[in-house]
Amino acid sequence: TVLRVAFIGLGNMGGPMAANLVKAGHEVVGVDLSEEARAAFQAAGGQVATSAVEAVRDVQAVVTMLPAGKHVRAVYTGADGILAHAPKGTLFIDSSTIDVDSSRDVAKAASEAGMDMVDAPVSGGIVGAANGTLTFMVGGPDAAFERAKPLLDIMGASIVHAGDAGAGQAAKICNNMLLGISMIGTCEAFVLAEKLGLDPQKLYDISSKSSGQCWSLTSYCPIPGPVPTSPANNEYKPGFAAPMMLKDLLLAEEAADSSGANTPMGEKAARLYEEYCNNGGENVDFSGIIHLLRKSG
Ligand code: NAD
Incomplete structure (x- = not known):
């Protein structure tokens, strides 16, 4: 089934990962602070939105690929965070490499907001991102992992469920x-x-x-x-x-x-x-x- 997905963080890794979701037929709306990154994603067939909050309003899944824990906390939590604005039951996949404590805190906030969430950091670099051959190390509940897996399979070649929230990190x-x-x-x-x-x-x-x-x-x-x-x-x-x-x-x-x-x-x-x-x-x-x-x- 075609999903509507918000992809936040279209950088060196996120850009090509989001493009692979587009290629697989999903409807992907991308968000990035950089205009250059947004333009590149549009050129790859994606839609773009100017804010994360706007992008997540009518999606089934959200992928984030941001630099560090503080960015992930800022994008997810608080009154202006995506957890407060996405439909209940949305699936969140954070593929950023961040500190375990931030990852667990954000997963807890997601669960309290009635969302499914996994941390899913990657190895494989920009070549793996472009070719869809990343390895994903995934942390989170079984049900969230099962929902995330079809999307991760598009972006990666090896998907490992490492344990509960934070286990991927x-x-x-x-x-x-x-x-x-x-x-x-x-x-x-x-x-x-x-x-x-x-x-x-x-x-x-x-x-x-x-x-x-x-x-x-x-x-x-x-x-x-x-x-x-x-x-x-x-x-x-x-x-x-x-x-x-x-x-x-x-x-x-x-x-x-x-x-x-x-x-x-x-x-x-x-x-x-x-x-x-x-x-x-x-x-x-x-x-x-x-x-x-x-x-x-
Ligand atoms: P990057 O700096 O190229 O991309 C990050 C993007 O996030 C940037 O385009 C930036 O504008 C955007 N961004 C930052 N704050 C934002 C916000 N509030 N809203 C929207 N967009 C925002 O970094 P990258 O190389 O793509 O890496 C992303 C993550 O993946 C990092 O955690 C990194 O450690 C991890 N990682 C990178 C590699 C690699 O080879 N580059 C490999 C494995 C893991």
């Missing part, structure tokens, strides 16, 4: 904290090998078949050569830019603080990515942190 930041730590560890091993006069290709050949094996080494190797598709072979162009990794590490740190988890390596990874982003890494793939590690030896 939790899964995303736990995974990306592990990724940040493992990337730094992989870079450190190559830097040490260089200092010891060990051929990096030999380290790769050995570790890729030994206990040091990990995704950062064998799928996304931070030195050119061993894995031809990794950004290291393309002047460290992103890929997954260092500031995005920093964002996720800071969210992990915030979640660790508020839940009382001890994550010393995650904190150290956040400090190193902070330093890298302030010293040349702002437009570089996150594997480029090997340059910082080489310098500070």
